[in-house]
Amino acid sequence: MSIPVSTDVTSMTVDQIQAALADGATAVDITQAYLDRIASADGELGAYLHVDPEAAVAVADAIDAAGTRGTGLNGVPVALKDVVVTEGVPTTSGSRILEGWRPPYDATVAARLKAAGTVLLGKTNMDEFAMGSSTENSAYRITRNPWDPDRIPGGSSGGSSAAVAAGLAPWAIGTDTGGSIRQPAALTGLVGHKPTYGSVSRYGLIAFSSSLDQAGPMARTVLDAALLHEAIGGHDALDSTSIDAPVPVLAECARRGAAGDLSGIRVGVVRELGGEGHTDGYEDGVLSRVAEATALLEGMGAEVRVVSCPAFDLALAAYYLIAPSEASSNLARFDGVRYGLRVGDDGSRDLDEVMALTREQGFGAEVKRRIILGTYALSSGYYEAYYGQAQKVRTLISRDFSAAFADVDVLVSPTTPTVAFPLGARTGDPLAMYAADLCTLPASLAGLPAISVPCGLSEGLPVGLQIMAPALADDRCYQVAAALEAAQDDARGHRFLDQLSRRAATPEGAA
Amino acid sequence: MSTPSRKDPLSRQDIAHLARLARLAVTDEELDLFAGQLEAVLDAVAHVGQADVEDVPPTTHAVPMTNVMRPDVARPSLPREVVLAGAPAAEDDRIRVPRILGEEA
16 A cells, blocks of 8 residues: 655654664654654643653764664654663653662663664653543643643553654553553553563562563554564563563564455454443444444455354453552652651651651652552451452453453454543542453453554544454454554555544644 | 352452452542442452352463473673662662561551
């Protein structure tokens, strides 16, 4: 297909940036284009927590001097969610308790991207400790959705989603515990992939829920997401839960998928996620776009059938016990002793009091709620009824997936039940906020790969299709997503995100 | 905390006790707010009790693996000054901490 090639660097896909670099553009030029866009747009958008233009240009300059630009990812800018620890670069995880902290080491994800010659543009905003679905739980600022500045960009990786959708980064790293890559990608018209648990290193990600956390790519196209995934994936001895398997081949699968032949691929539509009898809370527009996308897959030769996964109905309940339980334990490290904030240390108070004051002042409301809930679920007398029971439900969810994958190759659903909701609409009601994760939680609990790919607009706002696959079959997500993307791009005549830049070109434009 | 069944509401006192266990010096306003919110969340998560889990083993981890070993080789630690630079208070090349024992102890 022919894509109108824009001369504006900040609307290019990464494969176009690579071509431009190979063709003589300098890494400094490319980086500067993004820095200029950040300088002009981020005051309103709120995508970044930290940007250091001089440092970015210095890295780009070194790549130009080394003569490596145009090969691999050398000279390609990237943004990292602020949960990713970066040596010497402020890292807060969206929390006041880490304000001003400059980590003494790099996360493996950051180290691999640095070694690949990418240029770090900055650290993106997020819900505090990745707890949230709207980025409104950030202790620092809200982030706006580039499609409508009065709406949320999703969360918790909402800084990354807004930055990429609005052209303030060509792509970004997000992390996903219960949907925090996929849901913001869906709400901003991006491709976002949660890799198989254990296939991308967690070393240096500030831990929220260790049995669920996973880093992954957020990008403008399926191919870009695959390229970024390949750059960060693979075994890491520093993460004891890392799977010792070769780096997956994904970009090739994306290219193959884009050819549009899905014959032989069996697609299961999950009834419990927006299907018959399970439509409460789902918007009609979202269900329509997902049905159309599924029909498109069928038109490319896929064999589509409805499958039932009854235990998915309990995924939300299980998740909101397991994740807060693990969080209450993980966040015990923020004790005001070794790093970050310390409050009330005036000589009159003992360690316990200082710790309690520090955590009181350093943590926001949602983090406190989850710590208290997790402490409750793990306390003696309640452990079996809550945490223990949730872990058994987790087993049931995995069994439903296994049974389904005996008959189909991938499962599909909406990524999230609604389009982006207005800022402030759910901040007073934690359960309403949690409902945004309804469709993404099952794959999280089972540790399976799942991608969100744009599948159209509803009320002028992006809708995402989620494609789930068995463990280590991430390639299937990319293949099917690429087929859908290519078919929709062909029908539309331009890329999904081009709809946003065209809209932004009008005076009513966002951000 | 007493040991009520799941049906008992989560009281303000319960929240205060849990907050103490978690080292959170919550305010009165927060206690009021959290008691209501957590009660609603607890109602929702209690749905896990509906599942028939007889003979179902718990999943602690999505990837079944145990005891990942590596060679016991000494590696350099982070430099002391780098670590101390990130600490909220340092003294004599060490992290300074508030006293550990209370007056009444």
